[in-house]
Amino acid sequence: MKLTTVELTNSNVSLTAYVLDSSQGMSIMGNRPAVLILPGGAYRACSEREAEPIAMAFLAEGYQAFTLQYSINQNAVFPKPLNDAEEALELIQENSSKWGIDPDKIAVCGFSAGGHLAAALGTMGKIRPNAMILGYPCIVESMSRIFPVLVPGVDKSVDALTPPTFIFHTYEDRLVPVSNALTFAEALNHANVPFEMHIFTKGVHGLSLARPHTSGGLRSMVEPAVAQWFRLCISWLRGIFGEFASERESVQVDSVNQYSLDVQLGVLWKNEVCKQVILAAIPVLGESPNQEAMEVPLRAILDFGGDLLSEAAAIQLDHQLRLVPVPPR
Missing domain, CATH: 3.40.50.1820 (Alpha/Beta hydrolase fold, catalytic domain)
Known part of the structure; x- marks a missing residue:
């Protein structure tokens, strides 16, 4: 704010x-x-x-x-x-x-x-x-x-x-x-x-x-x-x-301007480079995270996950994701 x-x-x-x-x-x-x-x-x-x-x-x-x-x-x-x-x-x-x-x-x-x-x-x-x-x-x-x-x-x-x-x-x-x-x-x-x-x-x-x-x-x-x-x-x-929009089931890939921890895991997972970067940092996620995890931002998973990553490692992961180019629309 x-x-x-x-x-x-x-x-x-x-x-x-x-x-x-x-x-x-x-x-x-x-x-x-x-x-x-x-x-x-x-x-x-x-x-x-x-x-x-x-x-x-x-x-x-x-x-x-x-x-x-x-x-x-x-x-x-x-x-x-x-x-x-x-x-x-x-x-x-x-x-x-x-x-x-x-x-x-x-x-x-x-x-x-x-x-x-x-x-x-x-x-x-x-x-x-x-x-x-x-x-x-x-x-x-x-x-x-x-x-x-x-x-x-x-x-x-x-x-x-x-x-x-x-x-x-x-x-x-x-x-x-x-x-x-x-x-x-x-x-x-x-x-x-x-x-x-x-x-x-x-x-x-x-x-x-x-x-x-x-x-x-x-x-x-x-x-x-x-x-x-x-x-x-x-x-x-x-x-x-009117009410704030809430009809979408999930964030669409073409609505993302930059990958980061603030993007839904499901969106990140659709990009193979992002997926491998995440698995290298958080192998416990495995190849198939559950549907609930796919629908929330990766940062929220880290917040709720407690000790999944240190603060420094989370910053590094965010930096790596931001370097991955978003496919042209």
Whole structure:
């Protein structure tokens, strides 16, 4: 994974990119969907509990992830935060090839005030995401009372260009009443924008993933029922962006650009030179490894095999395999 922070135009605004690497063993993941994460914090701060932990959760599902530290406090006067989000989304789109992203599969995910900003990007942005995820979002204009500056309501800006939306909230939320989510859902319905919404009975405001590691040590921030939102969200996102390809039975020889330990044993075995190099280093494999071994990268076999090869011998074997030319396609 590569971690990069980019300073944006407005003061104290930055975008942090969490970019997963591509490899021979992960070749189907060359162009991944991405999620731009906007933490909450009442436009007074950007909550750490709703930033990197959310990025890590999406990374684990195969998505590239980005967190935005947007304009806050007196700098949060609109449209400054919206400009920050637009600039971040534009930067992600412009670097989609470099960062291994499908530019047509970028979602925005915002919590509380970040949910307001995410909804603003999806309804008012000069460029818009392809999907929105809103966690206990501030939506209506009257919510400005909890912010340091006035911000516009976003429910009245929903139009036909607003992307499909996933919303979750709790009935017990007293800081940002559930009516915010219901109002936005009604606006989406009126504009014929597809959405999925989950209203959980129990749970205070600001739950993040609603799990112990995002609780900040507070029991009130752990709510197993609400923790289901992330699994539900991933299922919804797959319906919007599609699932990662997994139809092939095995890697085809013509998909290999270079032989190495990261190539499936079955593919290596089809090349007689590779086969003899491997047998010379690991004679215990024998002439006919089992089918399960044929379907995984050779490096994984070495990892699980424990003492099959020393680290130095594995490096040498990898070097020898890389010297074997791949037949022309």
